Amino acid sequence: MGALRLLLGDQLTRRIASLADLDAEADVVLMVEVAEEATYVRHHKQKIAFLFSAMRHFAEELREEGVRVDYVRLDDPGNTGSFGGELARALGRHAVDRVIVTEPGEWRVLEAMRDWREELGLPVEIREDNRFLCSRGEFAAWAEGRKQLRMEFFYREMRRKTGFLMEGGEPVGGQWNFDADNRKSLPAGIAVPPRRRFEPDATTRAVLDLVARRFGNHFGDLDGFGWAVTRAGALEALAFFLEAALPRFGDYQDAMKTGEPFLFHAVISPYLNAGLLTAEEVCVAAEREWREGRAPLNAVEGFVRQVIGWREYVRGIYWLEMPRYAQTNALDAQRPLPDFYWTGETDMNCLAQCVADTRAHAYAHHIQRLMVLGNFALIAGIRPAALEEWFLVVYADAYEWVELPNVHGMILFADGGLLASKPYAASGAYIDRMSDYCRGCRYDPKVKEGPKACPFNYLYWHFLIDNESRLARNPRMAMPYRTLAKMNPDRRAAIEADASAFLGALTSSYR
Known part of the structure; x- marks a missing residue:
């Protein structure tokens, strides 16, 4: 007898562990569109459409290879809406003696998988996800005994292990990290390459219609959907990035511009996280661009990093620390998520622009996420679970293994410094320096107090005041706390008054 091989929607690669020893004559690959996964949070419409279309295309590719595929669509009669329910139904259709699956990217799904053997009454083999270059065991071994789990030191070990951008055991260019070269603001008049988008085919159009019908109340727009939904398309998107954007990616990766959500970024994270591209192949391709003289080292090193x-x-942190990691709240942030994260209706132009980009594309680049959307949530004291759910909902590349550590640790410092050495809090000056958002805003980043002041300015100092007992001893926060110590009482009172008035006026009723 053969095996029933369950393939999850973010495991769309032929080399996934669960397909490694596939017997095309005896085995059956089960793929299911389940309502439970589409609705446990109300994912962006484009994320659901991307995954369902990519799944349908991948299933067809397997069939063309001669693989038996049992594919259950969302609207198929009898669809139970859950992995467990669909496994049980599939076992009634196929004569198999075991189930094989690759571990998922979310703790809650893995917990469910561990119960399947008892529920289904036959062996269930859960294989390690082989798409990552560092296994969970390797990461745990690296982390063991360390007081601080800093990414920079892990990254150096990964460079040594993979050999990327290495020569004779040393980093090319004589240094590990060129981040200091990658913080330039965008010059006026610089040409931004038009992003390669993909016209929906008949399969994708059918999925878009399904999503519009079934998930019309979810966040996000479907108009303009242009994601690749096959490996061939993902490779085209990678090739476009390498040729048109990588040479300037390093210099301007922290820049932001109105109406340009992609700039010089790769925009391949949805493909990586769903399996259409692999980490190894994109790094090999990027390194080749440097070695053949088509892209500068600072750009390629920044991408590889x-x-x-x-x-x-972040994947290593997730699996090392779950499930307790999600429960921490080191800064005791309790404010609910403001409505404008959903509606985009705010006079703060930077936030309005980033929410609009997110709604339109299910995408925003990492500085928009960290230093605008995330920075505001940090200094406004937004409850971690609320922001984490929002990030999981709105981005096409968001899965809990990658979203949770980024938001919980990097953005909100909710883990107390396990992941980041300091909170990434900033005033309006940073956003003004790295974007053109402030030019179209009713607030002025150069004004510190009163109705014209950029709220980031007084919220930043309010955040430091509010968290002084928790953060003042952090060596990387020494300079701002020295400035705060010298601040006169009238200025502190004005900060507190402005912050209190602004935060008190926020509404948080939208879902």
Whole structure:
């Protein structure tokens, strides 16, 4: 007898562990569109459409290869809406003696998988996800005994392990990290390459219609959907990035511009996280661009660091620390999420622009996420679980393994410094320096107090005052706390009054 091989929607690669020893004659690959996964949070419409269409295309590719695929669509009669329910139904259709699956990217799904053997009455083999360059066991071994789990040191180990951008055991260019070269603001008049988008085919159009009908009350727009939904399309998107954007990615990766949500970013994270591209192949391709003289080292190193450094690192943190990690709230932040994260209706132009980009594309680049949307939530004291759910809902590349550590640790410092060495809090000056958002805003980043002041300015100092007992001893916060100590009482009182009035006027009723 053969095996029933359950393939999850974010495991769309032929080399996934659960398909490694596939017997095309005896085995059946089960793929299911389940309502439970689409609605446990109300995912962005484009994220659901991207995954369902990519799943349908991948299933067809397997069939063309001669693989038996049992594909259950969302609107198929009898669809139970859950993985467990669909496994049980599939076992009634196929004569198999075991279930094989690759571990999921979310703790809650893994917990459910561990119960399937008893529920289904036959062996269930859960294989390790082999798409990552650092296994969970390797990360745990690296972390063991360390007081601080800093990404930079993990990244160096990953460079040594993979050999990317290494020569003779040393980093090319004589240094590990070129981040200091990658913080330039965008010059006026610089040409931004028009992003490669993909016209929906008949399969994708059918999915878009399904999503519009079934998930019309979810966040986000479907108009203008242009994601690749096949590996061939994802490779085209990668090739476009390498040729048109990578050469300037390093210099301007922290820049932001109205109406340009993509700039020089790769915009391949949805493909990486769903399996259409692999971490190894995108790093090989990027390194080739440097070695053949088509892209500068600072750009390629910055890209490689995001993939084999940060991406692998946050996954390691997630599996090392779950499930307790999600429960921490080191700064005791309790404010509910403001409505404007959903509606975009705010006089703060930077936030309005970033929410609009997110609504239109299910995407915003990492500085928009960290230093605008995240920075506001940090200094306004937004409850971690509320912001984490929002990030999981709105982005096409968001899965809990990558979203939770980024938001909980990097953005909100809710883990107390396990992941980040300091809170990434900033005033309006940073946003003014790195974007053109402030030019179209009713607030002035150069004004510190009163009705014209940028709220980031007084909220930043309010955040430091409110968290002085928790943060003042952090060595990386020494300079702002020295400034705060010298601040006269009238200025502190004005900060508190402005912050209290602004925060008190926020509404948080939208869902």
